[in-house]
Amino acid sequence: MNRGERLGRDLFERHSGALTKAVAACHARSYFTLFPETPDRHRGGEVAAKAGLAAFQAQLGQAFELEQPGTVARIGHEVSPYTQDPLGIEYPCPDIDALFAAAGAAMGPWASASPQARLGVGMEIVDRLYDRTFEIAQAVMHTAGQSGPMSYAGSGTNALDRGVEALAYAHDAMLDVPPEALWERRFGSTLIRLRKRYRLVPRGVTVCFACATFPTWNAYPAMLASLATGNAVIVKPHPTAILPMALAVRTFREVIAAAGFDTNLVTLCPDTVDEPIGKRLVRHPRTAIVDFTGSARFGAWVEANAHPALCFTETSGVNTVVVESVDALEPVLKSLATTMSLFSAQMCTSPQNVYLPGDGVRHAGGRVAPQEFGEMLAAAIAAIGNDPKRAAPIMAALQSPSTAALIDEFTGHGSQRGRVLLDSAPYAHPDFPRARTRTPLLLEVEAGAQDLYGEERFGPVGFVIRTHDRDDALAQGAADAKHGGGITAFAYSTDGAYLERAVDAYSASGAQLTCNLTGPMPLNFAAAYSDYHVTGMNPAGNATLTDLAFVASRFRITQSREPA
Amino acid sequence: MNRGERLGRDLFERHSGALTKAVAACHARSYFTLFPETPDRHRGGEVAAKAGLAAFQAQLGQAFELEQPGTVARIGHEVSPYTQDPLGIEYPCPDIDALFAAAGAAMGPWASASPQARLGVGMEIVDRLYDRTFEIAQAVMHTAGQSGPMSYAGSGTNALDRGVEALAYAHDAMLDVPPEALWERRFGSTLIRLRKRYRLVPRGVTVCFACATFPTWNAYPAMLASLATGNAVIVKPHPTAILPMALAVRTFREVIAAAGFDTNLVTLCPDTVDEPIGKRLVRHPRTAIVDFTGSARFGAWVEANAHPALCFTETSGVNTVVVESVDALEPVLKSLATTMSLFSAQMCTSPQNVYLPGDGVRHAGGRVAPQEFGEMLAAAIAAIGNDPKRAAPIMAALQSPSTAALIDEFTGHGSQRGRVLLDSAPYAHPDFPRARTRTPLLLEVEAGAQDLYGEERFGPVGFVIRTHDRDDALAQGAADAKHGGGITAFAYSTDGAYLERAVDAYSASGAQLTCNLTGPMPLNFAAAYSDYHVTGMNPAGNATLTDLAFVASRFRITQSREPA
Secondary structure, three states: OOHHHHHHHHHHHHHHHHHHHHHHHHHHOOOOOOOOOOHHHOOOHHHHHHHHHHHHHHHOOOEOOOOOOOEEEEEOOOEOOOOOOEOOOEEEEEOHHHHHHHHHHHHHHHHHOOHHHHHHHHHHHHHHHHHOHHHHHHHHHHHHOOOHHHHHHHHHHHHHHHHHHHHHHHHHHHHOOOOEEEEEEEEOOEEEEEEEEEEEEEOOEEEEEOOOOOHHHHHHHHHHHHHHOOOEEEEEOOOOOOHHHHHHHHHHHHHHHHOOOOHHHEEEOOOOOOOOOHHHHHHOOOEEEEEEEOOHHHHHHHHHHOOOOEEEEEOOOOEEEEEOEOOOHHHHHHHHHHHHHHHHHOOOOOEEEEEEOOOOEEEOOEEEOHHHHHHHHHHHHHHHHOOHHHHHHHHOOOOOOHHHHHHHHHHHHHHHHOEEEEOOOOOOOOOOOOOOOOOOEEEEEEOOOHHHHOOOOOOOEEEEEEOOOHHHHHHHHHHHHHHHOOOEEEEEOOOHHHHHHHHHHHHHHOOEEEEOOOOOOOOOOOOOOOOOEOOOOEOOEOOOEOOHHHHHOOEEEEEEEEEO | OOHHHHHHHHHHHHHHHHHHHHHHHHHHOOOOOOOOOOHHHOOOHHHHHHHHHHHHHHHOOOEOOOOOOOEEEEEOOOEOOOOOOEOOOEEEEEOHHHHHHHHHHHHHHHHHOOHHHHHHHHHHHHHHHHHOHHHHHHHHHHHHOOOHHHHHHHHHHHHHHHHHHHHHHHHHHHHOOOOEEEEEEEEOOEEEEEEEEEEEEEOOEEEEEOOOOOHHHHHHHHHHHHHHOOOEEEEEOOOOOOHHHHHHHHHHHHHHHHOOOOHHHEEEOOOOOOOOOHHHHHHOOOEEEEEEEOOHHHHHHHHHHOOOOEEEEEOOOOEEEEEOEOOOHHHHHHHHHHHHHHHHHOOOOOEEEEEEEOOOEEEOOEEEOHHHHHHHHHHHHHHHHOOHHHHHHHHOOOOOHHHHHHHHHHHHHHHHHOEEEEOOOOOOOOOOOOOOOOOOEEEEEEOOOHHHHOOOOOOOEEEEEEEOOHHHHHHHHHHHHHHHOOOEEEEEOOOHHHHHHHHHHHHHHOOEEEEOOOOOOOOOOOOOOOOOEOOOOEOOEOOOEOOHHHHHOOEEEEEEEEEO
8 A cells, every 4th residue: 555545544534434424414414514613613713813814914915835837927916805905916827738737647646546545635635724714714805805704604614514515425426336346147057257346537637617706615525526536626716816726725735745645636727817718728638527616608608618528517696586475574674685785795696686576575464565675675785784884794895896887887777777776885894994895786677677687797786576476476586597597596475385386486497495584594505515506407507516416427437357 | 195106106115125136236236137138037938938029020011109299200111130121110200399399298297206206117117128028139139130149138138237227326316315304503593494305306308319239238228317317218219220119118108107107208219311310309409318329420429519418428349359368278269259259249349459469479388479369269250150050149140231341341451451360251040041141350450550440340340450569469459449449358368467557558548358258258248237338438438337427417406495
């Protein structure tokens, strides 16, 4: 047994308890986490928090060191959404062919290692990433614009859990194939006994695109799924959010090196907004797998052009809400307002379109007209936006300057085509006075204006849509989810039969439906090990976090047989 | 519970013992079969054999009755390779859009049925197909040209086992997703409890292409994998071998109807050689999955053009043999000669290219020069071909008249570019004097003539290739398998280290390697539940019978959640 195999197996032993629990959680789809979700419970305590912040600050204005082959230049133009200052970090920019060559060359011993050894290294990577949660959270804040708590949990511990979930499925898919078998049967009077040996063979080099607003949450599971099944991974971060992935890649490489394997199994391939390299990476002859998170437009190109590479995509979400009837209005309005404000709706799961019956929303106290419901929703959102101390941890900052322009454009559309229920304005972030902030814009429009709301408007732009009646509301919401690509959907009704129709309709649309949820849980919270994220049944993407299909085709099986 | 669900669950109960054993065999990849392989052990006995023959004969010259929608014409131009008479059977030729509409419309209740109910129906279909093994075997004989024993076992019981294997993996993949979960965690001081429900949603309509020479063996697993996961299946048989699939489709439909579901879940869509419809089917907007078995050329087109449909392909095999050293020559020559003659090498697993070290093959008695080894192999093949009673059950008949032309063309190439070791000639089939037969052609050529042997020559055309030395033999054999698409490979060596290098080399080539096998088992025998057929790592196809990846993406998962 070589060194890598031995060390990998040691790591597998060390983490086998955690992995076993994760596998069980995936089978039950029940609650599980490996890591507490709040910074105060981090195992490193205050010291880790301070060290993470210090490490982030020390990196600002410095070259990012990553000893990977083929570096031909340095690039980096990130700007903090909180300070609107450049981070001033320059990253190694590789010669693409050299990087692919190095990735391919790194795969030999890794491909030959046992599934257990690779899973052990994967679990150790997760553990080391957890050590660096604070530093990576700072990087996410100052590139994606997430709030501190979301950077820590959503982009930290939750993302790591999604990674472990992918490892759990990789475990199941790989261990479904026995390393060998004894097969015997008679041919005529002769007993033939064959020893058969099976090998798992990775596909090759994976190109993993990370997005600008939530880079780690999709990238960790993709990277770990590919890596655990024996493939190398080249990470292509969004040019405006390189640092989180650069830190992740560094951690992957350190663990891989310490385990005795070739660090070039995981490399970073950044680009710039002006000179994107995504298409070259997808079409590179050595690309065997593409994991893509990003825009619907480029995602559709990737899906159509990745062949012969496999591709797994998650793009955007036209996420719909149908409010038919409620017991009490206030908790529903509060949950909707909070979730539509969360991270300024820069999440692929953020609700965007609220469909209301033309004859109003029934509630215990009577019935509220759609116009009035829209105004109440606007007021609930305004209550958050008008209180900067409340707004800051919820709305956080805008990742891209173009989002402000989008909001302004839709303010115009709203006044011409419907009614502006709530104007958008910057709010004064209490900690970062120069933060790029905008409170949500909420528009009232009539059903049929799909040119406005039929696709994702990335950022805090919401629509209250008046439909004919409750059946029309459901039909339109589900149809827009199917056509535009819904990831999440939300329905409120006190009528059980109506809700069951909603379950059917959104199942057909391929959007995950949350019914009658109120309270402190963000409506769009997606739990690792339990919530399947993206169905692959509409334009929101073709892959699911995480099912067997997400991992089972990342490797192939070869076989030999000989008389036993 | 509706009628279909109840009947399906009854069938699941009835077959659960068999399915459980099949699942266990897949996990162990050990020997298993549900059906004895010889006609004399068929549960229907002599009566079934006679009835099967009678049913086949009664069909000749008659319209094939299949009550499926959209029939606009009747077509059928099959000719028996054994009698060279037309079968005279005309099949319903549907309007393609009408067939897709009917297939789509049939899916609703089937998609809503439990995995167990669908698996129960699938197992019952297999059982009813077994009842008709004799009739389907006659159909295979008189379209594909297989021998009686092969039609019964290879296209009958073995194909059914491959179907059950696919059902076993569908079972595992579907039951990996629980129908529901209770999830609870705290958000702040509030405990959130959600009931989550998960649904399996089929992709849609599958188009399953069956090939001319071995239609059922690939089609059964594809059809059953798609059907069990909730999809409808349109079967596109090869225009020269419609009857086996028409009989299969009829059986599928009967069982589906008896179980209370819509018969149009499985339909037949035949075409003619002159007016092929394959591309229209692949590009049809309602096609969600394509299963393809057939030529490498069309298979490559399917792979490149199926998007957004999933596609699973098996095409052709450039199957290679490396003979480095042996204990005794005679058993190796006999096994090679038999397997290269089997069904006149019209199997995707038939060995085609034999690579020999230039300095000869070592054996216990010394060393035999490559020229001499080739002559001995030719003699061993001739010994079969010269004895019609031995030849008939082994060589059977040529499926296509074009194969004779191919043999003649390569006889010419052989004389010009190398040496004809064994000429091909018709042999007199003892039972069918007009049978389309040809004994194998064996050519000796130098390494480097890949324009001759670098792709599959479908039919009894073999090459003995002189390479530099034993390392060159292995390198060339493995390279040709990788480049041309090898499904199987064979190595003979008394040197354990050399064999291990062969295991490595062919694993990298993606061809299944059989080492040092002699005796009565055909070298290319592929056992359901144990041998993974096609790796997806070379041009021989992109899918494997059967791994989790073959089934796991045929359905998607949708989800709803609500406060518990």
